[in-house]
Amino acid sequence: MNIFYLIFFLLALALVYIILKKEIKIAQQTQTQEIIKQISDFSKNEFFILKQEILQNFLSHQDTFQRSLFELSKNFGEMQKSLSVSLTQAQSVFEEIQKRAQDIISLKELFQIPKIRGNVGEFLLEDLLRNYLPQSYWEANYFLEGQIADFVIKLEDKVLVIDSKFPLESYKRSIEVQDEKEKERYEREFIKSVKERVNEIAKKYILPDKKTLPYAFMYIPAEAIYYWLLTQKEEIIDYCRTKNVIPVSPNILYAYLQSILLLIKGQVIEKNIKEVLEGMQRVNKEFEKLNEDFTKVGHHLKNAQNAYENSLKRLQEVFLRFKTLENFKTEEKNLFSSSSVLIKNENSN
Structure with a gap:
């Protein structure tokens, strides 16, 4: 303008x-x-x-x-x-x-092809995980009990499965038709296909005894479809709840990822604290050992001191005896000299 x-x-x-x-x-x-x-x-x-x-x-x-x-x-x-x-x-x-x-x-034409549409949805989901989680905490095409999960989030010794194979074809048909009866029929087909997908996710990917969490995510690649289910088709949400399957849109998954990221940071901090405590315990043990060694050295030094004092005392006694003998020898020599002089004088007389 x-x-x-x-x-x-x-x-x-x-x-x-x-x-x-x-x-x-x-x-x-x-x-x-x-x-x-x-x-x-x-x-x-x-x-x-x-x-x-x-x-x-x-x-x-x-x-x-x-x-x-x-x-x-x-x-x-x-x-x-x-x-x-x-x-x-x-x-x-x-x-x-x-x-x-x-x-x-x-792009719209791509989404009209089911196989390519699924690949694009998986690509967008993978990009979301890559941007918000460390690489070591998630994995694509994860092998789980003979099945391949699209994505998993690794939390300590458990994994959270995210399935991206949401059925969109029936929903697409339901919004394209003008006839109300046809629309209702396609909506019923869509709800049926969603329930079937929920059942498959619950059966394949919720295996608590196989190191999975007791629930899984069903990724819905479009916000409009998610809110349509949430507001218009509550029966789907309730059905997912009974199967421990959580439907997530990109925005909802982002919120979950933020919470998971905080959990991961907490785990890292807890691990670091644990390592610090273990290190302190090791240092304490080393200190106790050093204290024992130091005490032993003190005892040895004390014994050495006592031995030194005893040896010094004995040395002094020996020295005194030696001095006594030396004095006695001097007196004997003087006495011998005096006797010799006296004998000489007598001979002269």
Whole structure:
């Protein structure tokens, strides 16, 4: 709509430009005629001065008119250029819209083929799981007791199965027909096919004794169908509840995934806390062992200290005995020397 307004404005501006140019030309002609008339009325002596003034006035107005025309022409050229760019952009947008529309038509045709439609639903579900859960907590084409589940979410030693083979063909027929009786017939077929799918999910994928949770998800790839079942066909929801099968749309599954992600984070935190506690227990045991060893070393050091003190005491006793013997030997030597002197003196006499 903005492009149409711009085109209308430029056309109006061009029209004003043409009218203004025409009026300027008429004004110039009128002014020239008036000048000629005035020149003819004045005398020859005043003619030269008046001519100069009139010509100067005319040239001054003419320059102004020419500048105005030049600016107007310049602005008009810029607007024309801007309009050309806008039209080019509009053409590109229009081509992109056509391309998108063709893609939507192609996608719709894909969904009309049951096999491809199922593959697209599985692809969208897989993309949702990949974006919101760690890779190690989910798996596609999971082998379970001779059956292959489309997807499973791994929670500790259990798995939660997500089935993506929701029957859409009967629902598609029920909304395409105009006859009310035909519509009711296709709706009954659709409800029947949904119940059959629920029974198959409950039988194949809810096996608590085989490491599955006591319930499973039935993925409905369209929000409109999910809310139609929820609001118009409560019997389907009640039937799913009796079979422990939970119908989920993309938005509902996203909410479940957020809760599961919080549970996974809690499990990781619990595991880390458990590892920390186990590590603390190991450290405590090592500390107790170290304390025992340290106590033993203390006893050994104490025994060594006692042995050292006893040895030192004995060494001191031996040293005292040695000193006593040494003193006795000195006294004996002195006594022997005195006796020798006395004997010599007696012999001399």
